[in-house]
Amino acid sequence: MGWFKDLLGSSNWQSAAPxxxxxxxxxxxxxxxxxxxDTTLGLLLDGSTSVRVPDAQAIWSAGWIDLGQSNxxxxxxxxxxxxxxxxxxxxxxxxxxxxxFNYVSYVTVNSDAExxxxxxxxxxxxxxxxxxxxVEYTREWGTERxxxxxxxxxxxxxxxxxxxxxxxxSMLYARDTGLTDRRELLLFSVEQDEEGTVSLSxxxxxxxxxxxxxTI
Numbered sequence: 001m002g003w004f005k006d007l008l009g010s011s012n013w014q015s016a017a018p019x020x021x022x023x024x025x026x027x028x029x030x031x032x033x034x035x036x037x038d039t040t041l042g043l044l045l046d047g048s049t050s051v052r053v054p055d056a057q058a059i060w061s062a063g064w065i066d067l068g069q070s071n072x073x074x075x076x077x078x079x080x081x082x083x084x085x086x087x088x089x090x091x092x093x094x095x096x097x098x099x100x101f102n103y104v105s106y107v108t109v110n111s112d113a114e115x116x117x118x119x120x121x122x123x124x125x126x127x128x129x130x131x132x133x134x135v136e137y138t139r140e141w142g143t144e145r146x147x148x149x150x151x152x153x154x155x156x157x158x159x160x161x162x163x164x165x166x167x168x169x170s171m172l173y174a175r176d177t178g179l180t181d182r183r184e185l186l187l188f189s190v191e192q193d194e195e196g197t198v199s200l201s202x203x204x205x206x207x208x209x210x211x212x213x214x215t216i
Contacts, residue, residue, distance in 0.1 A: 024215075025062065025064075025074045025076075025087070026074055026087045026089050026093060026095055027087065027095070027098075027210060027213070027214075027215065028215045029059065029062075029074070029076050029085070029087070029215060030059065030062060031059050031060070031061055031062040031076075031158055031159060031160070032058070032059065032160070033058070033059055033215050033216075034056055034057060034058045034059065034215065034216045035056065035057055035059060035076070035078065035085065035213055035214070035215060035216075036056040036213065036214050036215070036216045037053050037054065037055075037056070037100075037212060037213050038211070038212050038213070041053050041208075041212050044179070045177075045179070045182070045206060048177040048178055048179050048182070048184075049177050049182075049184045049204075049206050050133070050204065051100060051101075051102050051184065051204055051205060051206040052082075052083075052102055053100065054078065054080055054082075054083045056216060057078035057079050057080055057083060058078065058079045059076045059077070059078060059079075060077055060078060060079050060081075060159055060160075061076075061077045061157055061158060061159035062074070062075065062076055062077070062157070062158055062159075063075040063076075063077070063155045063156060063157040063158075063166070064155070064156055065153050065154065065155045065156075065168075066154075067153075070090055070091025070092075071088065071089070071090055071091070071096075072088070072089055073086055073087070073088055073153075073155075074086070074087045074088075074089065075087075075155065075157075077157075077159075081103070082102055082103050083100070083101070083102060083103075084101050084103070084203070085098070085099070085100055085101070085208075085213070086098070086099045086101060086205070087099075095210060097207065098207070098208040098209070098210060098212070098213070099185060099205040099206065099207055099208060100205060100206055100208055100212075100213075101185075101187065101203040101204065101205040102203065102204050102205070103201060103202070103203055104132075104202040104203060104204050105200075105201070105202045106199060106200075106201045106202075107199060107200045107201075108197065108198070108199050109190070109198040109199055109200055115190065115198060115200075118200050119150065119169075119188065119190050119200055121147065125150070125171050125188050126139070126142070126147040126148050126149065126150065126171055127139065127146065127147050128144075128145065128146075129173075130173050130186065132173075132186055132202075132204075135175065136175065137173035137174060137175045137184075137186045138173060138174060138175065139171070139172075139173055140172040140173060140174050140185075141171060141172055142171075148171075150169035150170055150171050150188075150190060151169065151170050151171065151172075152167070152168065152169050153167075153168040153169075153170055154166075154167055154168070155167075155168060164193065164194050165193075165194055166191050166192070166193055167191070167192045168189045168190065168191055169189070169190040170187060170188060170189040170190070171187075171188045171189075172185060172186070172187050172188075173185070173186040173187075173188075174186070177206070181207060181209075182206060182207045182208075183206075183207045184204065184205070184206055185203075185204070185205040185206070185207070186202070186203075186204055186205075187201075187202070187203045187204075187205060188200065188201070188202055189201045189203070
């Protein structure tokens with residue numbers, strides 16, 4: 001279990017709570033519902049992270065990733081495409097971490113050479129530290145002294161129009177913000193859809209408590 005907490009950057013999570021809401025996923029979240037964030041959250045985070053907190057948003061699509069050993073990731077992508085929420089749960093639906101992510105960039109990759117440059121051996125992704133916008137983050141996955149391989153993850157996604165699979169190869173970095181149990185996460189993911197289109201997404205996230213958000 002400790003390995004999965006390290007994998008997801010949640011080793012500092014202190015208030016694991018059972019998922020609520022029998023309809024839908026953890027905390028009652030589901031595609032078609034809406035999320036409302038605590039009105040004081042933005043003020044609390046101001047100055048400690050550049051992650052932005054959205055207004056109340058409907059959930060456009062929902063994804064889930066089976067990590068094995070009774071661990072799953074639930075992902076909820078909001079109508080405003082810049083925001084998404086990830087919840088890590090164990091087999092008994094106990095919440096291990098909640099993270100609000102902002103997309104920083106999303107780049108379509110047009111060739112193997114470009115992929116190698118952006119996220120392969122010729123890139124900085126996978127090294128023990130990574131500097132983004134002048135801020136240094138420490139690698140969460142892999143123990144190599146040098147560059148480590150990206151972690152493969154398979155996500156099933158549904159939205160009102162379709163369901164599909166995305167194959168990810170991801171790398172997670174993190175830093176302490178100085179706020180209690182609120183870490184800032186930097187997530188890179190090489191994504192390939194069912195049509196074979198490859199892209200590189202960069203997301204910046206902040207650890208949340210379950211009380212920071214609710215469904216409406």
